[in-house]
Amino acid sequence: MTASLDIAALDEKGGVSLELASSTAPDPSPFVRASGDGEQTLLLNVKGAHCGGCISKIEKGLLAIPGVEVARLNLSTGRLTVRWRDESLNPKSIVEKLTALGFDASAFDPDVALQEQDTEGRFLLRCMAVAGFAAANIMLLSVSIWAGHDGEMGPATRAMLHWISALIAIPAALFAGRPFFRSAFRALKNGHANMDVPISLAVILALGLSIYETLNHGRDAYFDAAVMLLFFLLIGRFLDYRLRGKARASAQKLLSLQATSANRLLSDGSVELVSARLIVPGDRILLQPGDRAPVNGRIVEGGSDIDFSLVTGESAPVFKEAGDHVYAGVLNLSSQLVFEAEATTDDSLIADLTRLIEAGEQGKSRYVKLADKAAALYVPVVHTLALATFLGWFFIGDAGMRTSLMTAVAVLIITCPCALGLAAPAVQIVATGRLFREGILVKSGDALERLAQADAFIFDKTGTLTLGAFRLINGNETPQYMLRKAAMLARASRHPLARAIAEEVGIGPVAKNIAEIPGSGIEGEIEGVKARLGRAEWIGQASDAETTETWFQLGDAPPVRFCFEDVMRNDIEDTIHKFDKVGIETMVLSGDKPAPTRRIAAASGIRNWRAEQSPEDKIENLRRLTAASKNTIMVGDGLNDAPSLAAAHASLSPGSAADASQAAADFVFTGDSLASVHTAYDVSKKARRRMMENFAFAAFYNMCAIPLAVMGFVTPLIAALAMSGSSIIVTLNALRLAGPASEGTDP
Amino acid sequence: MTALLYLIPIALFMGGVGLLAFVWTVRAGQYDDLDGAAQRILSDDDLEEGSERANGPAKTADYQ
Numbered sequence: 001m002t003a004s005l006d007i008a009a010l011d012e013k014g015g016v017s018l019e020l021a022s023s024t025a026p027d028p029s030p031f032v033r034a035s036g037d038g039e040q041t042l043l044l045n046v047k048g049a050h051c052g053g054c055i056s057k058i059e060k061g062l063l064a065i066p067g068v069e070v071a072r073l074n075l076s077t078g079r080l081t082v083r084w085r086d087e088s089l090n091p092k093s094i095v096e097k098l099t100a101l102g103f104d105a106s107a108f109d110p111d112v113a114l115q116e117q118d119t120e121g122r123f124l125l126r127c128m129a130v131a132g133f134a135a136a137n138i139m140l141l142s143v144s145i146w147a148g149h150d151g152e153m154g155p156a157t158r159a160m161l162h163w164i165s166a167l168i169a170i171p172a173a174l175f176a177g178r179p180f181f182r183s184a185f186r187a188l189k190n191g192h193a194n195m196d197v198p199i200s201l202a203v204i205l206a207l208g209l210s211i212y213e214t215l216n217h218g219r220d221a222y223f224d225a226a227v228m229l230l231f232f233l234l235i236g237r238f239l240d241y242r243l244r245g246k247a248r249a250s251a252q253k254l255l256s257l258q259a260t261s262a263n264r265l266l267s268d269g270s271v272e273l274v275s276a277r278l279i280v281p282g283d284r285i286l287l288q289p290g291d292r293a294p295v296n297g298r299i300v301e302g303g304s305d306i307d308f309s310l311v312t313g314e315s316a317p318v319f320k321e322a323g324d325h326v327y328a329g330v331l332n333l334s335s336q337l338v339f340e341a342e343a344t345t346d347d348s349l350i351a352d353l354t355r356l357i358e359a360g361e362q363g364k365s366r367y368v369k370l371a372d373k374a375a376a377l378y379v380p381v382v383h384t385l386a387l388a389t390f391l392g393w394f395f396i397g398d399a400g401m402r403t404s405l406m407t408a409v410a411v412l413i414i415t416c417p418c419a420l421g422l423a424a425p426a427v428q429i430v431a432t433g434r435l436f437r438e439g440i441l442v443k444s445g446d447a448l449e450r451l452a453q454a455d456a457f458i459f460d461k462t463g464t465l466t467l468g469a470f471r472l473i474n475g476n477e478t479p480q481y482m483l484r485k486a487a488m489l490a491r492a493s494r495h496p497l498a499r500a501i502a503e504e505v506g507i508g509p510v511a512k513n514i515a516e517i518p519g520s521g522i523e524g525e526i527e528g529v530k531a532r533l534g535r536a537e538w539i540g541q542a543s544d545a546e547t548t549e550t551w552f553q554l555g556d557a558p559p560v561r562f563c564f565e566d567v568m569r570n571d572i573e574d575t576i577h578k579f580d581k582v583g584i585e586t587m588v589l590s591g592d593k594p595a596p597t598r599r600i601a602a603a604s605g606i607r608n609w610r611a612e613q614s615p616e617d618k619i620e621n622l623r624r625l626t627a628a629s630k631n632t633i634m635v636g637d638g639l640n641d642a643p644s645l646a647a648a649h650a651s652l653s654p655g656s657a658a659d660a661s662q663a664a665a666d667f668v669f670t671g672d673s674l675a676s677v678h679t680a681y682d683v684s685k686k687a688r689r690r691m692m693e694n695f696a697f698a699a700f701y702n703m704c705a706i707p708l709a710v711m712g713f714v715t716p717l718i719a720a721l722a723m724s725g726s727s728i729i730v731t732l733n734a735l736r737l738a739g740p741a742s743e744g745t746d747p
Numbered sequence: 748m749t750a751l752l753y754l755i756p757i758a759l760f761m762g763g764v765g766l767l768a769f770v771w772t773v774r775a776g777q778y779d780d781l782d783g784a785a786q787r788i789l790s791d792d793d794l795e796e797g798s799e800r801a802n803g804p805a806k807t808a809d810y811q
Contacts, residue, residue: 051786052785052786052787052789052790053790055783055786055787055790056790056792060792073783074779074780074783075780075782075783075786076779076780076781076782076783077780118779121778122773122774122778125773125778126770126773129766129769129770129773130766133762133763133765133766136762137758137759137762140758141755157748157751160751164755164759168759
């Protein structure tokens with residue numbers, strides 16, 4: 001059977017990539033959504049678009065396809081929206097064009113994907129804007145009132161200004177306070193209190209008290225304090241929401257993973273393209289080379305080399321034929337297969353892993369963030385204090401209702417967690433920004449807190465400690481002309497070992513009369529001489545189980561042996577050494593055989609290693625370490641690592657990892673170096689220190705301010721100064737994290 | 748004092764216009780893709796191919 005040779009794709013640098021292209025791009029037709037007026041929309045998740053040049057390349061490239069009207073890429077989320085009206089446009093050409101441009105794209109199933117607009121973020125922005133507008137304008141009036149306290153301002157003017165402040169403050173506070181009121185109401189309905197309860201209480205009481213004062217021509221009104229409080233807290237809340245946006249985007253990408261299409265063979269022999277969700281057990285599916293199996297199943301026709309790397313983590317392909325099982329997600333390499341589905345997508349490996357990931361995420365969301373711990377302590381203390389102040393003044397101080405209430409409200413306002421609301425988000429935003437500049441993507445704010453608590457690191461081997469790509473190691477032992485001839489055969493195959501040979505030699509001609517024999521190798525004619533490249537047994541040699549190898553025979557010449565090894569990442573020894581210095585345990589868990597695992601562990605400097613681990617084994621090891629009260633961090637890349645990544649205390653995954661693993665991990669680092677793992681740990685520790693400093697400062701500030709408030713010395717002026725001052729200090733402290741990386745000097 | 752009667756409403760009105768403008772930007776989706784917006788200003792797509800702005804001033808052998 002002849003393998004088909006497609007045109008090579010131009011890669012991003014304009015060079016010729018050795019990827020065999022286009023005809024293997026998935027067909028997104030089942031996910032096109034048509035609106036009433038004939039407009040078709042397709043939502044795609046694009047991988048690899050990180051810069052401005054990518055935007056214009058993608059959008060211009062797609063708009064060049066005749067019929068496409070809208071092509072808009074959202075660089076922050078990676079979501080591409082394409083719209084057209086032309087009936088004759090084949091959606092597959094869109095994905096083909098993207099692949100030709102060098103980007104991976106997967107479709108979003110419109111029934112499952114969330115809406116495009118970010119309503120919650122917009123809601124917070126609007127509230128923040130209104131609070132900011134109100135705070136600024138009321139401050140305008142308040143400063144004049146405070147300046148006129150010494151008698152220059154008459155009571156009539158003061159009353160008028162109070163009334164104007166009231167007219168601004170009341171609608172603004174009711175509008176901008178909605179996030180807090182809703183959250184406080186929900187918490188109270190469930191019988192417990194959260195941080196939003198004292199905030200809502202303070203705002204409402206301050207407003208009420210101020211209206212009362214205004215009606216009675218009083219001196220002090222707290223309108224500015226109420227809206228300023230809302231403004232600062234909304235800033236913190238919005239920043240926190242933005243941070244969690246990355247986690248939300250990953251969850252979305254996980255959904256798009258499952259939105260695959262499949263070629264279903266009908267009983268009359270024709271092929272039907274359907275969404276993978278519609279496959280039922282018993283359906284016969286046609287799997288072309290380059291396709292991924294959409295569901296678990298059994299091969300009924302044909303035999304082919306299959307890449308199980310997504311499942312087992314090992315990139316050496318396995319030959320499977322009729323009667324063998326395939327898992328959802330495995331990649332078909334060499335020839336066409338027909339397999340019978342044995343499960344639906346809901347029961348497939350990817351769905352199982354997604355559920356495991358979600359369970360892990362749920363566990364992580366139960367992690368009580370530092371800020372929430374502070375809040376739990378805070379709420380009862382503050383309420384008790386305010387109540388005590390009121391009762392104290394009323395009964396002991398023998399002051400009237402008015403003075404007692406004013407003082408109690410002053411206590412509530414001054415203890416209000418302005419600084420607390422900013423303490424954590426400010427630090428987290430700065431830390432994630434800094435990590436982003438170093439090529440590390442952080443998924444959520446509390447991931448930083450969790451990584452800072454690390455006691456032990458577990459590394460996966462292939463793809464994590466190594467780059468997951470094979471490299472020819474004995475290239476200089478082979479005569480150059482033999483290597484070039486072998487490359488002529490190698491260029492025609494998708495097999496990773498062949499690709500390694502082809503990459504070593506570079507671009508060149510391809511042999512004639514190519515025939516790829518699944519499970520054995522590839523043969524063809526080079527300048528009239530028959531040649532073979534493949535497994536040892538096929539060439540007639542004894543095979544060596546220890547090393548990854550392939551043999552090449554040109555005509556009657558003695559066969560040549562090529563040895564490969566998995567390339568290790570840079571800076572591994574250095575990184576492990578740094579962890580050893582601070583007493584952090586390290587371990588390697590791999591699905592591969594013992595010999596290569598031992599080799600890589602020794603080369604890395606890691607003493608503990610285990611081989612032939614299944615996904616369940618890895619989770620078992622994780623649990624064992626967690627039971628010994630060690631916070632374990634998982635670093636992995638394969639689909640089989642995804643459950644461990646979700647279950648670990650915190651997790652990291654390289655940018656080359658499977659989509660599901662990237663979605664499950666807390667941090668994603670790009671590049672070939674493992675030093676990013678230590679950088680992430682280092683910055684997380686510093687961030688945690690800043691957050692503790694901020695909390696300590698907020699607590700200290702409250703401790704100083706409370707006695708003043710209880711004594712009745714806190715006027716609106718002092719409250720406003722204190723609130724803005726503490727927020728600024730907390731933010732400035734957070735910005736200390738943005739400075740250049742200092743090696744061990746900055747505490 | 749009478750100045751306040753018209754100055755304060757003017758100040759509030761200007762602030763209100765600013766607020767409305769901000770709400771309009773939020774509704775128009777300008778904050779949905781901050782990274783993309785930052786990069787898009789750098790692209791030259793809207794310049795015509797042969798114009799001076801795209802290619803720089805024409806080179807002349809003018810060495811006086």
